[in-house]
Amino acid sequence: MGIDQVIMRAVFLDRDGVINRAPVRDGKPYPPNTLDELEVLDGVPDALAKLRDDGFRLIVVTNQPDVARGAQTRETVESMHAQLTSALPVDEIVTCYHDGDACDCRKPKPGALLEAARRHDIELERSFMVGDRWRDIEAGQRAGCRCLFVDRGYREQQPAAPFVRVDSLAAAAEWILENQ
Numbered sequence: 001m002g003i004d005q006v007i008m009r010a011v012f013l014d015r016d017g018v019i020n021r022a023p024v025r026d027g028k029p030y031p032p033n034t035l036d037e038l039e040v041l042d043g044v045p046d047a048l049a050k051l052r053d054d055g056f057r058l059i060v061v062t063n064q065p066d067v068a069r070g071a072q073t074r075e076t077v078e079s080m081h082a083q084l085t086s087a088l089p090v091d092e093i094v095t096c097y098h099d100g101d102a103c104d105c106r107k108p109k110p111g112a113l114l115e116a117a118r119r120h121d122i123e124l125e126r127s128f129m130v131g132d133r134w135r136d137i138e139a140g141q142r143a144g145c146r147c148l149f150v151d152r153g154y155r156e157q158q159p160a161a162p163f164v165r166v167d168s169l170a171a172a173a174e175w176i177l178e179n180q
Contacts, residue, residue, distance in 0.1 A: 008057050009126040011176060012113055012140060015062035015093070017132035018150055018169055019044055019084065027155025029132065031066065038080045043170035045088060051173050052089045054180075056127075057120050060084070060093040061112045063135065068099035092116060107131075108138035113145070126180075130172045134159040148172040 016022040022029035066072035104111030129140025137159035140147040
């Protein structure tokens with residue numbers, strides 16, 4: 001690292017259920033199927049702007065296994081990401097398209113966070129992970145970030161402590177700005 005290179009802090013964000021609405025069926029969240037179904041949640045643009053104004057890098061880290069399963073096309077996912085990056089102040093969207101646990105980039109493994117941290121010179125100990133599922137929280141914990149769990153009341157495995165429970169990205173941003 002050069003002498004003039006600055007170490008950054010980041011907020012890593014899950015996509016579905018944190019940034020955009022995740023349709024819930026039988027208590028489990030799902031990604032939107034089409035670009036028309038992609039709906040940014042209330043308060044997200046303002047929350048991201050406040051974090052950006054405070055100097056955080058904003059990196060979305062998302063598992064999209066439906067591509068490997070044949071239920072979604074990579075082109076549709078990338079169109080959604082293009083729309084999100086044009087509308088929101090995010091630095092990067094890191095996507096795992098794999099199914100199963102064979103890769104290092106699929107949450108709950110921390111590989112996607114670690115690689116993004118390397119690319120952006122991010123100090124993980126000063127960074128945060130915001131997610132709505134146990135996999136997000138575990139990935140953040142394994143990467144060394146402080147974690148905030150957006151509790152949407154899904155009927156599935158809950159994350160292991162430690163984490164801060166919030167009800168929205170707006171609440172997460174407020175907590176981060178007060179407790180950094």
